Amino acid sequence: MKYRVLPALALVLAAALAAAQDLASFEKRTTVKKLPNGLTVVIGERPAAPVFSFFTHVDAGSVQDPEGKTGLAHMFEHMAFKGTDTIGTTDFAAEKTALARVETAFAAYLAERDKSVGRDEEKLKTLQKGWQDAIAEAQKYVKPNEFSQILESNGAEGLNAFTTVDETAYHYSLPQNRLELWAYLESERFRHPVMREFYKERNVVIEERRMRTDSSPVGRLLEQFTTAAFQAHPYHRPTIGWISDLISLSATDAQEFFDRYYIPSNMVIAVVGDVKPAQAMPMMEKYFGRLPTRPVPDERTTTEPPQNAERRVVLEDPSQPIYLEGYHRPDFSSPDDQVYDAIADLMSNGRTSRLYRALVRDQKIASDSAGFTGLPGTKYPHLFAFYAIPLPGHKPEEMATAIHAEIERLKKEDISDEELQMIKTRAKANLIRGLGNNAGLAFQLGIYQARFGDWRELFHSVDRINKVTKADIRRVASQTFVPTNRTVGIIQTVAPPAGQGQKGGVQ
Amino acid sequence: MNRRFFLLAGLMLACLPQLSAQASWQQIPIPTLREFHPQQPKRIQLSNGMVIFLQEDHELPLIDGLARIRGGSRSEPAAKTGLTDLYGEVWRTGGTRAQTGDQLDDFLEIRAARVESASAPDSTMLSWSCLKNDFEDVFKVFNDLLRNPEFRQDKIDLAKGEAFDAISRRNDDVSGIAAREMTRLAYGADNPYARVPEFATVAAVTREDLIAWHKAQVQPNNIILGIVGDFDSAQMEAKLRQTFGDWPKGPAWQEKKIDFQPAKPGYYLVPKEDVNQSSIRMVKLGTLRSNPDYFAIQVFNDAFGGGFQSRLFRNIRTARGLAYGVGGGIGTAFDHPGILQIAMGTKSGSTVEAIQALYEEVDNLKTHPLTESEIKDAKDSILNSFVFNFDSPDKVLRERMAYEFYGYPADFLEKYRAGIEKVQTADVARVEEEYLHKDQLAVLVVGNTKEFDKPLSSLGPVTTLDISIPPPPGEKQGN
Numbered sequence: 014m015k016y017r018v019l020p021a022l023a024l025v026l027a028a029a030l031a032a033a034q035d036l037a038s039f040e041k042r043t044t045v046k047k048l049p050n051g052l053t054v055v056i057g058e059r060p061a062a063p064v065f066s067f068f069t070h071v072d073a074g075s076v077q078d079p080e081g082k083t084g085l086a087h088m089f090e091h092m093a094f095k096g097t098d099t100i101g102t103t104d105f106a107a108e109k110t111a112l113a114r115v116e117t118a119f120a121a122y123l124a125e126r127d128k129s130v131g132r133d134e135e136k137l138k139t140l141q142k143g144w145q146d147a148i149a150e151a152q153k154y155v156k157p158n159e160f161s162q163i164l165e166s167n168g169a170e171g172l173n174a175f176t177t178v179d180e181t182a183y184h185y186s187l188p189q190n191r192l193e194l195w196a197y198l199e200s201e202r203f204r205h206p207v208m209r210e211f212y213k214e215r216n217v218v219i220e221e222r223r224m225r226t227d228s229s230p231v232g233r234l235l236e237q238f239t240t241a242a243f244q245a246h247p248y249h250r251p252t253i254g255w256i257s258d259l260i261s262l263s264a265t266d267a268q269e270f271f272d273r274y275y276i277p278s279n280m281v282i283a284v285v286g287d288v289k290p291a292q293a294m295p296m297m298e299k300y301f302g303r304l305p306t307r308p309v310p311d312e313r314t315t316t317e318p319p320q321n322a323e324r325r326v327v328l329e330d331p332s333q334p335i336y337l338e339g340y341h342r343p344d345f346s347s348p349d350d351q352v353y354d355a356i357a358d359l360m361s362n363g364r365t366s367r368l369y370r371a372l373v374r375d376q377k378i379a380s381d382s383a384g385f386t387g388l389p390g391t392k393y394p395h396l397f398a399f400y401a402i403p404l405p406g407h408k409p410e411e412m413a414t415a416i417h418a419e420i421e422r423l424k425k426e427d428i429s430d431e432e433l434q435m436i437k438t439r440a441k442a443n444l445i446r447g448l449g450n451n452a453g454l455a456f457q458l459g460i461y462q463a464r465f466g467d468w469r470e471l472f473h474s475v476d477r478i479n480k481v482t483k484a485d486i487r488r489v490a491s492q493t494f495v496p497t498n499r500t501v502g503i504i505q506t507v508a509p510p511a512g513q514g515q516k517g518g519v520q
Numbered sequence: 521m522n523r524r525f526f527l528l529a530g531l532m533l534a535c536l537p538q539l540s541a542q543a544s545w546q547q548i549p550i551p552t553l554r555e556f557h558p559q560q561p562k563r564i565q566l567s568n569g570m571v572i573f574l575q576e577d578h579e580l581p582l583i584d585g586l587a588r589i590r591g592g593s594r595s596e597p598a599a600k601t602g603l604t605d606l607y608g609e610v611w612r613t614g615g616t617r618a619q620t621g622d623q624l625d626d627f628l629e630i631r632a633a634r635v636e637s638a639s640a641p642d643s644t645m646l647s648w649s650c651l652k653n654d655f656e657d658v659f660k661v662f663n664d665l666l667r668n669p670e671f672r673q674d675k676i677d678l679a680k681g682e683a684f685d686a687i688s689r690r691n692d693d694v695s696g697i698a699a700r701e702m703t704r705l706a707y708g709a710d711n712p713y714a715r716v717p718e719f720a721t722v723a724a725v726t727r728e729d730l731i732a733w734h735k736a737q738v739q740p741n742n743i744i745l746g747i748v749g750d751f752d753s754a755q756m757e758a759k760l761r762q763t764f765g766d767w768p769k770g771p772a773w774q775e776k777k778i779d780f781q782p783a784k785p786g787y788y789l790v791p792k793e794d795v796n797q798s799s800i801r802m803v804k805l806g807t808l809r810s811n812p813d814y815f816a817i818q819v820f821n822d823a824f825g826g827g828f829q830s831r832l833f834r835n836i837r838t839a840r841g842l843a844y845g846v847g848g849g850i851g852t853a854f855d856h857p858g859i860l861q862i863a864m865g866t867k868s869g870s871t872v873e874a875i876q877a878l879y880e881e882v883d884n885l886k887t888h889p890l891t892e893s894e895i896k897d898a899k900d901s902i903l904n905s906f907v908f909n910f911d912s913p914d915k916v917l918r919e920r921m922a923y924e925f926y927g928y929p930a931d932f933l934e935k936y937r938a939g940i941e942k943v944q945t946a947d948v949a950r951v952e953e954e955y956l957h958k959d960q961l962a963v964l965v966v967g968n969t970k971e972f973d974k975p976l977s978s979l980g981p982v983t984t985l986d987i988s989i990p991p992p993p994g995e996k997q998g999n
Contacts, residue, residue, distance in 0.1 A: 061579065062911035063554045094828070099544050157838050161828030163545060166897045168904025172828065188907050190553045197548050216841030220797065224844055224865050228795035230692050287554075331794050332692035363634075364613070364625040374622075374678065380685035404681055405688045435630050442632030442651055449580050449912070 035445070036472040043458070043468065044290040046298075050306045051278030054297045055458045055468055057285035059451055065286025066171075066186040066451035068459035069199060072281075073274035074179040075252035076314060076393065082266055084218065084254015086274075087176040089267045091214050093183065094174070096160040097205040100198075105207075108154035112209065115151050116265050118144040119212070123261060148212055155209055163198065167191050171452060178252055178390035180463070186452055189287040193296055199282070200300040203275055208264035215262060222253045230332035230504060237326045238502030239389050242339050242396055246317040248389055276307040283459035283468075286451045317341065317394055324500040329507045334403050336412035337502040339388055339396035340493050345464060351477040352489040353386045353397055358436045359428060359486070360384040360399070360419065365435065367422070368399070372415045378407045382416070392464070396500070397493060409503045423490035427483040440478040444471070558910040561746065561917050562753050563924075566761065568769040569741025573920055574756055575748040577913040581652040583749035584914075585659075586645060587666065588925060590742040590773045594641045594712035596733075602717030603725045606679050607733050608639030611646065613675040614730075616664040621675055624661055633658045635665060641713055642775075642855070643925070644737065652750045663763055666738065671730045683722045684992070690716070691987055697790055698799035698863075698966050701985055705788060705962040706803040706859040708781035713856070719992035739770025746921045748914050780805055780857055783962045787982040790966040798871040798967030799863075802878060804960050806851035806858035810928070814852060815939035816947035817955070821849030822898035823890050823948070824881075825862065829897055831890075832862070832881060842866050842874050850955045854926035860955060868971030872978060875963060882958045889949050902940050909933055 042058040078085045098105045122140040125132060164172055164185065172185040183202075187195050226232035236251050243249035254262075282301065284293065320341055342353060360368050361383035372379040382401035389395065399420075401412035447453050462468040561575035593604040612635060615621035628635060633650035635658065646666055650658040691697055704714040747756065782805045807813065825832040825848035836846045843864040851858025862882075866874040890898075910916045910933065923932050964985075965976055976982045 061913075062558070062907065063556045064907055064911045157834050158828050162897060165827050165829050166900040166904065167550075168901065168907070170905050170908045186908065188553050188904060190551045194545060194548045194550060197545055201545075210838065213838065213841035217837055217844050220842075220844035220865060220867060223795075223797035223867055228694055228797045230794075333689045363629050364622075365629040373682075377678070377681060380682045402685065404685050431626070431630060435632075438630065439632040445580055445582065445651070446649075449582075451911075 035448070036469065039448075039472070040469075044294065045462065045468065046294060048277065048298055048302050050302060050304055051276070052301050052304060053281045053462060054294065054301065055281065055283040055462050056288055056290045056293055056297075057283065057454055057458055058288060058290070059285055059454065060287045063189040063287045064186055064451065065189055065192060065195075065284055065288050066455045067184060067195065067199070067282060067284045068452075068455040069183040069203075070281045070283070070459040070463040071181045071183075071275055072279040072463055073270075074177050074181055074390070074392075075250065075254075076178050076247040076390070077270070077274055077310075077312075078247070078250065078254070079266075079270075081258060082262060083250045083258040084222075084252070085258075085262060085266055085270050086181055087252055087254065088211075088215065088218055088259075088262055089270050089275075090174050090176045090181050090183075091218060092208050092211065092264075092267050092271075093202055093206060094158075094161055095209050095214070096156070096207055097201045098207055099205070100163065100201065101156050101159040101207065101209060103154050103156060105154070108151060108207075108209065111147065111151035111154065112207070112264065115144065115147040115212075116263060118147040119263050120265075123263070127261070144212075151209065157210070160198070160202070167194060176252055178248055179392040180460075182456075182459070184452065184456070186286075192284075192288060192293060196296050196300040200303060203280070204304055206268075206271060208267050211264035211267060215259060218253070219256070219259055222256065222259065226251065226253060230330055231335065233330065234326075234328050234335060234337065234502050234504050237328055238337055238339070238500065241324045241326045241502070242320075242341070242500035243317055245315045246393060247314055248317070248393060248395065252389075272307070273310050276309065277301075277304045278306070278309060280304075281459050281463040283455045283462065285455040285458065314393065319498075320500075321497050323496050326500070326502045328502070328504050330504045331507060332504060333405075334409050334506050335400065335502075335504040336403065336409040336416075337398060337400045338413065338416065339398035339500050339502075340495075340498045341394060342386065342397045342493050344394050345391040349485070349489050351474060352481050352485045353493075354440070354474075354478060355433075355436045355481045356423065356486060356490060357384050357386050357397070358439060359432055360423075362439060367419050368401070368416065371419050372401055372412070376415055378404055378411050378415060380404055382412070409505065413501070420490065420494045424487055424494070426487075428486055433481075433483060436481070437479050440475050444475050553907070556907065558916050559913060561748075561913075561920055562757075563920075563930075564757055564760070566740065566764055568764070568767055569739075570764055570767070571744045571924055572757075572760055573744070573746040573917055573924075574751075574753045575746065575913045575917040576751065576753055577748050578750050581750050582649065583652050583655045583747065583751055584647070584649045585662065585745065585747040586647040586921070587662075587743050587745045588921060589644045589646075589737050590642070590925075591733075591737040591775075592640045592642045592644060594778060595776060596712075598710070598712075598715060599721060600725050600729060601715050601721040602683055603729055603733065604639040604644060605683060605717060606676065606722070606725050607730050608637050608644055609679040609682070610671050610675050610730060611637035611644070611669050611734070612665065613679065614669060614671040615675075616661075617668045617670050618664065620670075620672065624665075628658065628661065631657065635661050637665070655751070667767075669734060671727050671734075673727055676725075676727055676730070680722055680725075683717055684719060687717060687719055687722070687989060691792075691989065694792060694795055694797070694799050694865075694966050697792070697987060698801055698964065701788070701790060701966070701987065702801040702803050702861065702863075702964050703859065705783040705801075705964055706805055706861070708779065708783070711780060712778055718990055720990065723993060736771075737773065739773075740764060740767045741769050742773050744921055744924050746917050748917050778856060785960050785962055787976050787980055788962060788964045789969070789976055789982050789984045790964070790987055791969050791984065792966055793968050793970065795966075795968050796868050796971065797865050798868055798874070798965050798972075799865050800871070800874060800878070801964040802848070802862040802875075802961040803964065804860045804962065806853075806860040807955070808857060809852045809854050811852070813947075813951050813954070815936070816943050816951045817850045817852060818902060818940060819895060819898045819943045820890070820948045820951050822901055823894045824885070824952075825849045826898070827901065829901070831884075831894070832864075832878075835881060836864060836874070836877055840877060842870055842877060850951070854922065854928065862961075868968045869973050871965060871967055871972045872974040872976065875965075875979060879958055882956060885952050885956065890945070890952070892945055895943070895945050895948055899940060899943060903937065906937055 044056045122144045170186040174183040368382040372382040379401040384399040386397045458468040461471040561573040564572040596603040613621040631654040635648045638645045648662045707714045846864035848862030850860045
């Protein structure tokens with residue numbers, strides 16, 4: 014067993030040297046500029062192949078959804094693929110008028126629909142028809158999906174976007190000769206977005222909700238669990254939106270959200286690939302510099318008060334059991350952030366991880382078990398969570414007992430030298446593995462620049478994990494993993510409704 | 521108030537001065553893409569038949585390798601379905617003669633290195649990933665696992681427990697059910713690509729089976745090894761020749777012929793009452809990449825059911841708002857027919873409407889064939905994104921390994937580009953006519969029948985599929 018000790022020491026030195034080298038070499042190839050309108054551009058040179066990837070980070074997610082309008086940030090993300098005043102339309106002047114009529118008609122329909130007293134069903138039908146007719150009229154001017162079609166025809170790869178509780182992001186890759194075309198299209202999309210085909214896209218998003226949440230056991234559990242864990246902070250609301258909110262959102266709401274939050278100072282755009290800053294930066298300034306400055310929105314949110322009683326969500330479901338528990342922890346800027354990362358790594362990473370060894374290998378009660386941080390986001394105080402998937406015949410309660418035993422060990426015993434070394438080496442290796450890919454790197458540079466105002470934090474966070482001590486891990490575990498700070502989520506299996514998937518034969 | 525805000529915002533947009541000289545995207549110059557000849561890996565064949573590809577990539581201090589070995593789950597006995605899954609797990613976890621899997625875990629994790637085994641329908645894999653400085657240590661583990669695996673019983677038991685768990689959970693998720701049942705319809709329930717492990721077939725696998733599998737398959741002449749990373753090819757070649765050169769050749773692996781017996785066209789239903797969205801899959805047998813129609817098929821697929829610009833996306837999702845996920849095409853694979861499929865998810869209450877909408881899209885291809893402009897967009901999309909097939913040394917290596925494995929020409933990618941360029945509108949119409957027929961499709965619906973807009977039987981006779989999980993031997997069917 015001596016190989017476990019000596020090479021470990023050598024590794025510490027090697028890792029420390031390499032981290033400094035990486036950052037130094039990256040600084041030479043990375044250019045950052047804040048444009049006069051407040052938008053930040055990060056350019057990373059990686060000229061290996063004639064392609065580039067980008068990542069547009071907008072510092073607004075579903076936490077910014079107004080009350081009663083959950084799902085709005087995500088809804089806007091879908092609208093950002095619908096084109097502009099010149100792309101996706103045959104006659105914008107006429108379309109604009111038609112779209113304004115759709116909004117008037119929808120507002121009238123909504124006002125009648127939501128009357129709790131004295132709703133006139135006949136009138137509602139007429140109003141609904143008026144709204145649908147207005148949609149049909151506006152549709153006449155639409156060139157469907159022209160924005161995406163231009164990109165796809167130009168070779169866009171991985172054209173997509175995502176919305177989280179914390180942010181909205183847009184990303185794809187193109188051949189290097191399309192850089193200017195990209196800069197134009199990406200800036201136009203956030204300069205003149207048009208909320209066309211909103212109400213059909215709303216149905217698409219509702220289908221997305223049915224797929225991800227309603228029809229998925231894990232989706233159902235996570236929604237109930239997160240809602241229970243957060244009572245004051247907007248993290249208690251699902252990013253996809255509650256159904257009653259979704260069916261009430263309007264294109265006007267989406268436009269308002271855009272005007273309020275898609276301001277240049279809320280945006281970071283990272284471009285990585287075969288891109289030379291001397292040529293690319295002026296191009297970025299020319300196109301993205303056009304986005305108008307707007308006032309910074311009021312970003313106050315309620316801080317989740319300390320939890321002082323355990324909460325439990327038990328979902329009776331036809332699917333097989335799952336055990337999940339989460340503990341409140343501070344946000345990403347906490348000095349203990351890397352201590353949480355270290356705990357997640359120790360408990361979860363690979364076959365040497367404590368939860369795998371305890372629940373899967375030794376006790377043989379689970380097929381999988383891990384701990385992770387960042388539920389449902391990281392920008393605000395959030396959860397550190399543990400889960401276990403019970404093997405057939407084992408109950409969620411056994412998972413709780415086994416996970417709690419491992420948590421107690423964290424509090425009472427120092428972790429071993431080998432474990433601490435493993436965590437640090439892996440952090441370094443993971444950083445290196447993430448550098449060899451344009452899209453991944455654009456994502457990382459963009460998100461670190463947005464969160465910390467400095468992409469170098471990507472490297473510094475590894476330095477900070479190098480400083481984590483055994484005492485840090487005991488301290489943070491003791492502070493965080495206490496029963497009153499805990500929310501439990503369980504899928505308890507109940508028999509499926511009669512007749513489901515039981516009999517074969519012809520109907 | 522909302523309305524006023526909208527009008528205001530509208531005004532603001534209209535008043536913004538046009539700062540740019542470019543009036544529209546069409547005026548933006550697109551320079552010629554710079555010449556790019558991706559570095560090809562060096563191919564070496566040892567006298568024992570082992571094929572090695574070496575691809576240097578000095579960007580990061582990493583060395584990764586993958587051995588792909590002929591023979592996979594499609595060749596395992598039906599009564600032991602799940603054998604290669606277990607093999608793919610226990611090959612690594614069961615350790616070597618000299619070290620247990622747990623000892624390997626400790627040894628590798630402190631180096632942030634991985635050595636992993638896996639299985640696929642046509643092959644099994646042993647791979648590693650490590651920091652350059654750890655290569656010697658990690659390669660030793662790799663080679664020891666390749667030559668002297670132990671398949672310890674405790675890890676077989678552990679892997680079986682995980683397999684049983686996966687079986688017990690296989691009806692929890694709609695998409696899993698849809699993928700599984702769709703394959704059974706397209707290929708036939710007994711087809712090796714379609715059959716799935718059961719409690720009994722997993723229980724039937726013994727340690728001797730795993731050892732026998734390893735002995736039969738892991739022969740140098742069945743192995744393609746690819747290495748990418750920060751190394752010197754000449755030194756690496758010398759090391760590999762030294763390591764593998766004296767490994768004697770084994771018997772050549774023979775693939776058995778596989779029967780594909782698609783289900784009859786018609787409607788197939790899996791009732792699932794805890795969902796509010798139906799998964800719809802229309803399937804039939806697809807074709808092979810070696811088919812001369814492959815290029816026209818790729819263009820057709822892109823235009824009909826590929827990305828945002830495809831007809832299915834445009835009409836079913838964008839125009840009708842019936843789905844979040846919708847797409848499809850004529851599926852192709854390297855050495856067996858792929859699956860032709862049209863897939864979507866829609867709310868329970870529009871299940872039959874959605875099926876009819878998909879039928880309309882198929883019919884529409886006859887009355888309104890794909891236009892020159894749709895085909896141009898599709899070809900542009902494939903050709904302009906072509907560079908993403910080889911934009912990293914690792915991708916180039918993986919492509920070459922795949923061509924070697926399936927006996928395709930080394931320049932298949934170049935042939936692909938040339939083939940796509942030549943595709944004409946008439947070619948696309950011809951493949952559409954040849955492969956896609958509404959009345960040849962088996963239509964699978966997984967959904968909550970109580971909420972359907974109309975009974976599925978309003979479309980035609982329906983076969984309800986029994987997806988209940990056969991209980992473990994000796995146990996009664998329970999909850």
